[in-house]
Amino acid sequence: MGALDLRAIRKSFGAIDVIRGVDLEVATGEFTVFVGPSGCGKSTLLRIIAGLEDQTSGDLSIAGRLMNGVPPAKRGIAMVFQSYALYPHLTVEGNMGLALKQEGVERSAIAARIARASGLLQLDPLLSRRPAELSGGQRQRVAIGRAIVREPKLFLFDEPLSNLDAALRVGTRLEIAKLHRQLGATMVYVTHDQVEAMTLADKIVVLRAGVVEQVGSPLDLYRRPANRFVAGFIGSPAMNFAEGEAAARVGAAAIGVRPEHLAVSEDGAWTGTLSHAEHLGSDTMLYVDVPGMGLMTARVGGEDDHAIGSRVGLTPRDGRIHRFDAEGRTIGG
Amino acid sequence: MDRSRSSPLGRGLVHVALLAYTALCLAPVLLVVVNSFKSRRAIFAAPLTWPDASSFDLVGYRTVLGQGVFLNYFINSMIVTVGSIAAVLLFGAMAAFALSEYRFRLNTALGLFLALGIMVPIRLGTVSILQMMVAARLVDTHLGLILIYTAQGLPVAVFILSEFMQGVSKDLKDAGRIDGLGEYTIFFRLVLPLVRPALATVAVFTMVPIWNDLWFPLIVAPGEATRTVTLGAQSFIGQFVTNWNAVLAALTLAILPVLALYLAFSRQLIRGITAGAVK
Numbered sequence: 342m343g344a345l346d347l348r349a350i351r352k353s354f355g356a357i358d359v360i361r362g363v364d365l366e367v368a369t370g371e372f373t374v375f376v377g378p379s380g381c382g383k384s385t386l387l388r389i390i391a392g393l394e395d396q397t398s399g400d401l402s403i404a405g406r407l408m409n410g411v412p413p414a415k416r417g418i419a420m421v422f423q424s425y426a427l428y429p430h431l432t433v434e435g436n437m438g439l440a441l442k443q444e445g446v447e448r449s450a451i452a453a454r455i456a457r458a459s460g461l462l463q464l465d466p467l468l469s470r471r472p473a474e475l476s477g478g479q480r481q482r483v484a485i486g487r488a489i490v491r492e493p494k495l496f497l498f499d500e501p502l503s504n505l506d507a508a509l510r511v512g513t514r515l516e517i518a519k520l521h522r523q524l525g526a527t528m529v530y531v532t533h534d535q536v537e538a539m540t541l542a543d544k545i546v547v548l549r550a551g552v553v554e555q556v557g558s559p560l561d562l563y564r565r566p567a568n569r570f571v572a573g574f575i576g577s578p579a580m581n582f583a584e585g586e587a588a589a590r591v592g593a594a595a596i597g598v599r600p601e602h603l604a605v606s607e608d609g610a611w612t613g614t615l616s617h618a619e620h621l622g623s624d625t626m627l628y629v630d631v632p633g634m635g636l637m638t639a640r641v642g643g644e645d646d647h648a649i650g651s652r653v654g655l656t657p658r659d660g661r662i663h664r665f666d667a668e669g670r671t672i673g674g
Numbered sequence: 675m676d677r678s679r680s681s682p683l684g685r686g687l688v689h690v691a692l693l694a695y696t697a698l699c700l701a702p703v704l705l706v707v708v709n710s711f712k713s714r715r716a717i718f719a720a721p722l723t724w725p726d727a728s729s730f731d732l733v734g735y736r737t738v739l740g741q742g743v744f745l746n747y748f749i750n751s752m753i754v755t756v757g758s759i760a761a762v763l764l765f766g767a768m769a770a771f772a773l774s775e776y777r778f779r780l781n782t783a784l785g786l787f788l789a790l791g792i793m794v795p796i797r798l799g800t801v802s803i804l805q806m807m808v809a810a811r812l813v814d815t816h817l818g819l820i821l822i823y824t825a826q827g828l829p830v831a832v833f834i835l836s837e838f839m840q841g842v843s844k845d846l847k848d849a850g851r852i853d854g855l856g857e858y859t860i861f862f863r864l865v866l867p868l869v870r871p872a873l874a875t876v877a878v879f880t881m882v883p884i885w886n887d888l889w890f891p892l893i894v895a896p897g898e899a900t901r902t903v904t905l906g907a908q909s910f911i912g913q914f915v916t917n918w919n920a921v922l923a924a925l926t927l928a929i930l931p932v933l934a935l936y937l938a939f940s941r942q943l944i945r946g947i948t949a950g951a952v953k
């Protein structure tokens with residue numbers, strides 16, 4: 342019995358089908374991440390799980406209980422929003438305790454649970470402040486704290502880190518990973534950030550236009566994408582694709598090679614001219630214009646030097662070519 | 675808005691224009707107030723001068739305050755105005771919340787229907803309103819006037835408030851739902867405090883026409899017991915003689931309560947703007 346079970350979930354807003362038949366099982370304690378391009382229905386699916394939207398059809402169970410039509414507060418879930426959504430008129434303590442007060446939990450129990458959560462998140466010095474007096478990172482920690490005190494069966498996160506700056510994002514990401522380990526809680530997390538998805542997830546769900554394209558562990562999706570969309574979506578910088586002759590030679594409609602799986606030499610399987618190089622310190626991205634194949638990206642050692650305009654040969658490493666058929670499905674696998 | 679970029683000259687011109695407009699608006703009021711402190715002779719002889727030792731006379735105020743009923747008129751005006759504002763704000767905010775928050779059939783149609791009231795003056799319906807008031811036995815009651823003014827104020831209130839309600843964070847309301855707050859709690863505790871500036875704006879815009887109205891008190895509530903200040907002041911304007919001292923004094927006094935209400939609301943307006951919200 343899973344922590345979350347979706348069966349043929351569909352959702353339409355008027356004539357627009359936003360979620361078009363999603364089946365998904367999430368095991369207890371699992372960290373599941375929804376990724377996909379903007380507008381593919383990640384938030385909508387999460388809001389259906391939360392009960393903030395009703396699915397048009399399909400069944401949804403949480404911890405084995407059928408939850409169709411059950412109001413959000415009775416689902417045993419807690420949610421963290423991108424905009425924090427703290428209650429402006431309550432202190433940090435009030436924000437964290439409100440849901441428990443609504444449930445009728447005893448005062449002493451509420452205080453104990455707030456103390457535990459604020460200990461986990463180092464919120465103790467902030468407890469009597471109001472949201473307006475907190476920084477963005479602190480607000481998001483309070484929002485996470487508000488979710489923790491409810492001791493939910495399922496945590497839902499909708500792009501919780503998008504409003505934070507880069508340094509805070511890393512810090513809060515680690516915090517969420519740590520919380521997941523400490524609490525052993527089941528979490529569903531929406532993001533469009535590659536790194537968040539790869540580092541946090543036990544299981545990634547790739548969505549496109551309301552349909553699940555592939556479900557698997559981060560490395561699974563990286564190594565064995567089910568189709569060209571997933572191959573292009575997972576991994577950064579994105580996979581290089583080539584069609585035509587180069588693909589036909591290996592019996593495919595299209596082939597793909599990741600930038601980190603291209604060896605750079607004087608001569609190679611494909612040769613082109615270097616049109617641009619990005620030096621990131623740890624890596625260097627080479628953008629090579631290969632005649633007949635277009636712009637290919639190659640990732641090479643950090644401080645390698647290449648002159649713009651020079652001839653560059655690219656050779657895919659053994660067994661690292663992904664082949665796709667005319668419909669974009671992976672061949673062989 | 676960007677202070678550093680606009681030139682001092684441009685800002686100066688704006689201020690000159692605004693000051694001129696202010697003077698234009700305040701001049702008649704000032705004339706009323708100044709002349710209310712003068713004797714009848716001085717009002718006609720030199721209406722544009724300040725009262726001095728020879729022309730200073732409080733006879734107008736003595737007449738007005740000497741009539742005990744005038745205090746009642748004030749109380750009536752206050753009851754009607756405050757009652758109407760309260761009803762307009764409460765029902766206007768509730769309707770605006772429903773229109774902006776819930777998806778239901780005829781949502782758009784209902785919004786347009788309410789907006790229609792902005793374009794059609796309520797006075798066009800005076801005859802049928804009077805018939806309804808008579809049938810409901812609401813003639814010469816405060817409630818009758820309050821109901822009419824509520825209907826008059828609602829369209830603009832709903833229009834302004836729904837714009838603001840749409841700006842309230844959806845996540846905040848959803849967080850409340852997940853934490854088990856009911857829809858009424860979400861409305862009163864989360865949403866209303868965040869739209870307080872809009873409420874103050876609506877209150878100010880609603881208040882002045884109600885306080886100044888002569889039409890409906892004259893038609894629906896002319897009785898002595900429910901007479902409002904504006905209507906009461908008319909009693910000094912006779913067919914043959916008009917007691918100008920009393921009229922001017924009554925009008926001057928009538929400014930005070932509405933000024934007090936305005937100050938109360940504008941404080942709210944500023945406090946609402948500075949309250950911390952999400953993000």
Ligand SMILES: Nc1ncnc2c1ncn2[C@@H]1O[C@H](COP(=O)(O)OP(=O)(O)OP(=O)(O)O)[C@@H](O)[C@H]1O
Nearest residue numbers: 354357359377378379380381382383384385386533
């Ligand atoms: N209340 C609504 N009414 C109508 N259409 C909606 C509504 N909410 C979402 N949609 C539509 O559903 C689709 C999916 O929206 P959703 O917010 O789930 O996307 P998302 O995957 O979360 O995108 P993003 O990454 O930009 O947050 C979009 O095309 C959106 O326009």
Ligand SMILES: [Mg+2]
Nearest residue numbers: 383384385499
């Ligand atoms: Mg989203």
